[in-house]
Amino acid sequence: MLQVHEIQENKEEYIKALSKRGLDVSETFDKVLAADSLRRSTQAKLDETLAQSNSYSKEIGKLFQTGETEKANALKERTVTLKETSKILSEQLSAASEELQLLLYTIPNIPHKLVPAGTDxxxxxxxxxxxxxxxxxxxxxxxxxxxxxxxxxxxxxxxxxxxxxxxxxxxxxxxxxxxxxxxxxxxxxxxxxxxxxxxxxxxxxxxxxxxxxxxxxxxxxxxxxxxxxxxxxxxxxxxxxxxxxxxxxxxxxxxxxxxxxxxxxxxxxxxxxxxxxxxxxxxxxxxxxxxxxxxxxxxxxxxxxxxxxxxxxxxxxxxxxxxxxxxxxxxxxxxxxxxxxxxxxxxxxxxxxxxxxxxxxxxxxxxxxxxxxxxxxxxxxxxxxxxxxxxxxxxxxxxxxxxxxxxxxxxxxxxxxxxxxxx
Structure with missing residues (x-):
């Protein structure tokens, strides 16, 4: 199975090599790169949401210790929203990762330079x-x-x-x-x-x-x-x-x-x-x-x-x-x-x-x-x-x-x- 970074670095070369198999994979490669971009952006959003949630959790603890209960409860409501957002993002990340994996599974190996072009x-x-x-x-x-x-x-x-x-x-x-x-x-x-x-x-x-x-x-x-x-x-x-x-x-x-x-x-x-x-x-x-x-x-x-x-x-x-x-x-x-x-x-x-x-x-x-x-x-x-x-x-x-x-x-x-x- 090809790796995404290999496709990113050698896209045109791989398209030409796979044409020896009688395949045009340019559209598939575009889908792979788009799926990977979505996966990475979703991962970044999830990481940011989780980081914010963790930050709030630490702050809530400090507020309760100092007796600022009203502020602590307000932040707790925000963490509930962040947890819901993180759950949605996790599901989206899982779907994007699965789509990327399925796309990569459809791409055959790159033929060696000694492989002659041909159909059968x-x-x-x-x-x-x-x-x-x-x-x-x-x-x-x-x-x-x-x-x-x-x-x-x-x-x-x-x-x-x-x-x-x-x-x-x-x-x-x-x-x-x-x-x-x-x-x-x-x-x-x-x-x-x-x-x-x-x-x-x-x-x-x-x-x-x-x-x-x-x-x-x-x-x-x-x-x-x-x-x-x-x-x-x-x-x-x-x-x-x-x-x-x-x-x-x-x-x-x-x-x-x-x-x-x-x-x-x-x-x-x-x-x-x-x-x-x-x-x-x-x-x-x-x-x-x-x-x-x-x-x-x-x-x-x-x-x-x-x-x-x-x-x-x-x-x-x-x-x-x-x-x-x-x-x-x-x-x-x-x-x-x-x-x-x-x-x-x-x-x-x-x-x-x-x-x-x-x-x-x-x-x-x-x-x-x-x-x-x-x-x-x-x-x-x-x-x-x-x-x-x-x-x-x-x-x-x-x-x-x-x-x-x-x-x-x-x-x-x-x-x-x-x-x-x-x-």
């Missing part, structure tokens, strides 16, 4: 590509057909139990899923990330802290009786572990990883692009989160990108990296790199990871600060990335590694799952 995924920039796309047999199948053929994922059984988008993994499919989770966690731990097991439900404050609320409220499963939300990603509970903290500069960076199931209510659509594992309402993901000094966050982002590259190299999956354009950039992100694996059987790229720097956007909502070497409190930078999301990685393995004799398991996963082929 077609304007994203490819920055890297690696891996040889395999040539498959003419009889090659998409992963949903392979899942049925080898009886490793049952989509219809998931519909019976819950509904569309909730698959059931079976036998070697379940073991491969578990192997991927363990492998991703081990790779992250080896890279210096500390593993956490976190709740799969969060409160409203956590949703606001990382920016899922109010922007993505309709995409989250809401447990109304307890006012809790099923998490859309481990980023939410992991980052919120530090909500409200004041860290010391020598505690940075803080690096975390965690596995969780993820739940998303995203509106469904039809067609091959959402079949099988391509889009689910419940899926597994291993996440990495970093709390960084502002001066080090973009170097950290580059390191996260290299880390995900290393995992995909070991899996020997063909992949590419995209720098997201303004129109495809997440609400909270300043700069995002998407990783996509090529699905040979579907002849299309599948997104498997997003690695993002949020700069101070989340930290401001979280009130997450650090004390620098000069003793000054500053907002940290927060970053997160998928390392990795499982459904489409699994789809890529099934489709790209299929042979006439079965599905060959990437060598690096064999020690984790205990078999080298699904047949």
């Amino acid at each position: 995924e077609n304007d994203n920039e490819e920055t890297f590509r690696e891996g040889e796309i395999p040539t498959l047999d003419t009889e090659a199948l998409p992963h949903w057909e392979l899942a049925k053929k080898y009886d490793i994922i049952d989509f219809e059984l998931g519909v019976k139990i819950t509904g569309a988008g909730f698959p059931v993994y079976k036998g070697k499919g379940a073991r491969l899923q578990r192997a991927l989770i363990s492998y991703f966690l081990d790779k992250n731990i080896e890279a210096g990330y500390t593993e956490f097991q976190v709740p799969h439900m969060v409160n409203e404050a956590s949703g606001f802290g990382t920016g899922q609320l109010p922007d993505k409220e309709g995409q989250m499963y809401h447990i109304t009786a307890d006012d809790l939300y099923l998490i859309p990603t481990a980023e939410v509970p992991v980052t919120n572990m530090f909500r409200g903290d004041l860290l010391m500069h020598n505690e940075l960076p803080i690096t975390c990883t965690g596995y969780t199931p993820c739940f998303r209510r995203e509106a469904g659509s039809y067609g091959a692009h959402v079949r099988g594992l391509n889009r689910l309402h419940q899926f597994d993901k291993v996440e990495i989160v970093r709390i960084e000094h502002p001066d080090a966050s973009y170097e950290a982002l580059d390191g996260m990108v290299e880390h995900v590259k290393g995992i995909l190299r070991e899996l020997k999956l063909p992949y590419r990296i995209l720098r997201l354009c303004g129109g495809d950039l997440g609400f909270t992100s300043a700069l995002t790199y998407d990783f996509e694996v090529f699905s040979t059987a579907q002849d299309r790229w599948l997104e498997i990871s997003s690695v993002s720097n949020f700069e101070t956007f989340q930290a401001n909502r979280l009130k997450l600060r650090f004390k620098d070497s000069d003793g000054k409190n500053q907002l940290v930078h927060t970053l997160n990335g998928s390392a990795l999301a499982l459904p489409r990685v699994l789809a890529g393995i099934l489709e790209n590694c299929q042979t006439p004799n079965g599905i060959k398991i990437p060598e690096v996963l064999v020690p984790y799952c205990g078999f080298d082929i699904i047949d």
Whole structure:
């Protein structure tokens, strides 16, 4: 979330930067500044009224002590009026502050200078590509057909139990899923990330802290009786572990990883692009989160990108990296790199990871600060990335590694799952 003083100091620059997202925020900025002006003037009036009331209270006491009862009672009548005025001003201040906060919640993060302008995924920039796309047999199948053929994922059984988008993994499919989770966690731990097991439900404050609320409220499963939300990603509970903290500069960076199931209510659509594992309402993901000094966050982002590259190299999956354009950039992100694996059987790229720097956007909502070497409190930078999301990685393995004799398991996963082929 932007701060008012940032908008005041950089108004025209921010308007231009947010135009990369296809937004004209000039009117919103004017409303923010007007709301802040009203809030400050109301606060000044309230402070003045309270000060006058306190002054009268002291004077009344002195007058009673000196026997000037008539003057004291006259001042008491004035304090009654001042208390009524202060109550009205307090209500007006609360309303003005709430209006300002709601306005600020509607403004997305300022795109980094590297973010290209654009309206949708077609304007994203490819920055890297690696891996040889395999040539498959003419009889090659998409992963949903392979899942049925080898009886490793049952989509219809998931519909019976819950509904569309909730698959059931079976036998070697379940073991491969578990192997991927363990492998991703081990790779992250080896890279210096500390593993956490976190709740799969969060409160409203956590949703606001990382920016899922109010922007993505309709995409989250809401447990109304307890006012809790099923998490859309481990980023939410992991980052919120530090909500409200004041860290010391020598505690940075803080690096975390965690596995969780993820739940998303995203509106469904039809067609091959959402079949099988391509889009689910419940899926597994291993996440990495970093709390960084502002001066080090973009170097950290580059390191996260290299880390995900290393995992995909070991899996020997063909992949590419995209720098997201303004129109495809997440609400909270300043700069995002998407990783996509090529699905040979579907002849299309599948997104498997997003690695993002949020700069101070989340930290401001979280009130997450650090004390620098000069003793000054500053907002940290927060970053997160998928390392990795499982459904489409699994789809890529099934489709790209299929042979006439079965599905060959990437060598690096064999020690984790205990078999080298699904047949």
